[in-house]
Amino acid sequence: MRFFNLTAIMAAVAFATAAGPVRADERIEVVATFTILADLVRNVGGDRVEMTTLVGPNADTHVYTPSPSDARKVAAARLIVLNGLGLEGWLGRLVKSSGGAAQSVIASEGITPLKPSHDDHDDHEHGHDHGHAHGDVDPHAWQSLSNVKRYVENIRRALAEADPAGAETYRANAERYATRLDALDQEIRSTVARIPEDRRKVISTHEAFDYFAKAYGIRFVAPQGVSTDSEPSARDVAAIIRQIKKEKIPAVFLENISDPRLIERIAAETGARIGGTLYSDSLTDEKGEAPTYIDMVKHNIRTIADALN
Amino acid sequence: MIYDVLVGPFLEFEFMRRAWIGVLALALSGAPIGVFLMLRRMSLVGDAMAHAILPGAAIGFLISGLNLFAMTFGGLIAGFVVAALSGLVARNTELKEDASLATFYLVSLALGVTIVSMRGTNIDLLHVLFGNILALDNRTLMVIAFNATITLLVLAIIYRPLVIECVDPVFLRTVSRAGAPTHLAFMALVVINLVNGFHALGTLLAVGLMILPAGIARFWSRDITGMIAIAVFAAALSGYAGLVLSFHAGMPSGPAIILVAALLYIASVLFGSAGGLLRQWFPGRHLEA
Numbered sequence: 001m002r003f004f005n006l007t008a009i010m011a012a013v014a015f016a017t018a019a020g021p022v023r024a025d026e027r028i029e030v031v032a033t034f035t036i037l038a039d040l041v042r043n044v045g046g047d048r049v050e051m052t053t054l055v056g057p058n059a060d061t062h063v064y065t066p067s068p069s070d071a072r073k074v075a076a077a078r079l080i081v082l083n084g085l086g087l088e089g090w091l092g093r094l095v096k097s098s099g100g101a102a103q104s105v106i107a108s109e110g111i112t113p114l115k116p117s118h119d120d121h122d123d124h125e126h127g128h129d130h131g132h133a134h135g136d137v138d139p140h141a142w143q144s145l146s147n148v149k150r151y152v153e154n155i156r157r158a159l160a161e162a163d164p165a166g167a168e169t170y171r172a173n174a175e176r177y178a179t180r181l182d183a184l185d186q187e188i189r190s191t192v193a194r195i196p197e198d199r200r201k202v203i204s205t206h207e208a209f210d211y212f213a214k215a216y217g218i219r220f221v222a223p224q225g226v227s228t229d230s231e232p233s234a235r236d237v238a239a240i241i242r243q244i245k246k247e248k249i250p251a252v253f254l255e256n257i258s259d260p261r262l263i264e265r266i267a268a269e270t271g272a273r274i275g276g277t278l279y280s281d282s283l284t285d286e287k288g289e290a291p292t293y294i295d296m297v298k299h300n301i302r303t304i305a306d307a308l309n
Numbered sequence: 310m311i312y313d314v315l316v317g318p319f320l321e322f323e324f325m326r327r328a329w330i331g332v333l334a335l336a337l338s339g340a341p342i343g344v345f346l347m348l349r350r351m352s353l354v355g356d357a358m359a360h361a362i363l364p365g366a367a368i369g370f371l372i373s374g375l376n377l378f379a380m381t382f383g384g385l386i387a388g389f390v391v392a393a394l395s396g397l398v399a400r401n402t403e404l405k406e407d408a409s410l411a412t413f414y415l416v417s418l419a420l421g422v423t424i425v426s427m428r429g430t431n432i433d434l435l436h437v438l439f440g441n442i443l444a445l446d447n448r449t450l451m452v453i454a455f456n457a458t459i460t461l462l463v464l465a466i467i468y469r470p471l472v473i474e475c476v477d478p479v480f481l482r483t484v485s486r487a488g489a490p491t492h493l494a495f496m497a498l499v500v501i502n503l504v505n506g507f508h509a510l511g512t513l514l515a516v517g518l519m520i521l522p523a524g525i526a527r528f529w530s531r532d533i534t535g536m537i538a539i540a541v542f543a544a545a546l547s548g549y550a551g552l553v554l555s556f557h558a559g560m561p562s563g564p565a566i567i568l569v570a571a572l573l574y575i576a577s578v579l580f581g582s583a584g585g586l587l588r589q590w591f592p593g594r595h596l597e598a
């Protein structure tokens with residue numbers, strides 16, 4: 001810990017003396033904890049913010065272990081944007097140990113949190129024993145667009161406070177982005193409306209889609225009695241197959257079962273269709289299918305609709 | 310009732326039937342190989358080789374994704390390279406074969422882990438390498454059956470020199486030059502069966518269905534044909550019982566199969582008719598001709 005502190009402080013000092021005054025255009029340094037927030041901040045802040053993301057594309061925010069260079073980034077930041085709802089359990093210590101004086105804003109402030117419906121946290125998508133520190137609320141609030149509008153508003157306010165000169169820009173950007181979110185929301189609703197009502201359910205181990213499910217009326221059925229470690233037992237597989245047959249679930253999104261052949265087996269034996277990849281916790285990089293938040297949501301709804309229609 | 314427990318799962322679920330077929334193929338080819346490994350005191354070599362094939366499979370995966378043939382092929386190559394290199398060093402230097410094999414397989418394993426961890430964050434390659442007996446699709450079954458067929462054919466061809474080399478390598482050297490090619494062919498078979506095993510049981514347990522049945526068979530028969538037959542039977546039985554156990558008790562199937570084999574092994578150590586402990590402690594009446 002001591003070493004960590006020292007590096008952080010040294011790095012912070014070095015950074016402050018070296019990089020601080022050179023910057024001609026007064027861009028403000030903002031740190032976002034993960035890619036989805038970073039994308040939102042970028043949309044609101046535009047050119048006026050210098051973005052840094054702690055947990056990069058495709059990485060898992062729940063189990064992130066900060067590195068000394070993260071402490072440096074945090075120390076140098078003017079504003080830290082975090083999701084809250086217990087997602088970034090590791091951030092508090094990082095902020096303290098970095099010794100920076102950044103403001104932080106909790107993007108999810110003001111939304112109505114859901115309780116996690118999956119009690120059994122062992123069956124998170126990758127099946128590791130995560131030591132999930134979710135506590136009693138579900139942090140994946142960004143899967144509902146009305147929540148994200150709230151996020152955007154919170155981010156806009158925080159940016160305006162940190163950089164009053166840009167307040168007008170931020171307001172305009174936020175408004176423009178909110179319009180796009182509204183359009184996307186409409187698109188999702190009309191897409192869901194085209195899916196026959198009795199087919200609006202998938203079996204999924206994703207615990208991240210409760211907000212999505214609630215907002216748009218697609219049921220995410222959790223496979224029962226499955227605690228998927230590295231290897232599911234024959235009983236687990238049999239249980240999933242029986243359940244899919246019984247509830248006549250048209251599509252499976254079972255990404256925590258990492259062996260695609262097993263999913264194919266399940267699909268072959270039940271007649272259910274295999275859904276593609278759903279992105280829940282993280283954006284992909286530029287070349288991926290979901291480089292921005294809006295792309296991600298579009299990709300998810302298209303994938304779900306393809307599997308159900 | 311008993312019918313429901315023992316046969317029901319296989320009737321209701323196709324994946325159980327496939328798993329059973331897969332295990333049967335593994336038993337047929339792996340168990341004889343295990344017997345020869347045991348007779349040549351190379352049981353641990355199998356384990357070392359199992360680790361040695363990791364980087365090959367990993368590279369196969371990196372190049373062509375979750376492609377069965379690429380991964381099998383990569384594993385085969387890595388296994389052959391390690392087997393050949395360690396043989397080469399052992400033959401030409403002071404270092405004995407076990408030490409050089411240990412070195413090469415550790416290097417290979419380290420390479421494998423490095424390659425695995427260099428591959429992004431989302432897909433855990435180790436899970437992929439942890440084969441799954443419950444997910445045998447047509448292609449995997451074909452590969453396993455193909456490998457098993459090849460194994461049995463080659464074994465039939467090299468059977469005679471192989472047996473002689475097991476019991477009296479010096480004699481073989483005096484009467485024939487088949488020793489070295491036989492050894493190489495046999496090592497190739499070991500690698501093929503390991504690759505087979507990792508499709509079904511994963512790299513860590515691939516050796517299990519080879520070595521444990523051989524150990525079991527050693528306690529029930531003194532001649533090599535009998536041992537092979539018993540080993541195949543023990544492997545098939547462990548596979549079946551392990552699957553049933555996995556189905557009813559919810560244990561992961563790979564470990565369940567190996568644990569059943571371990572139980573059979575313990576029973577054999579105790580009660581085996583050929584050198585089992587009980588037999589030694591309470592020898593029967595000496596039969597006189």
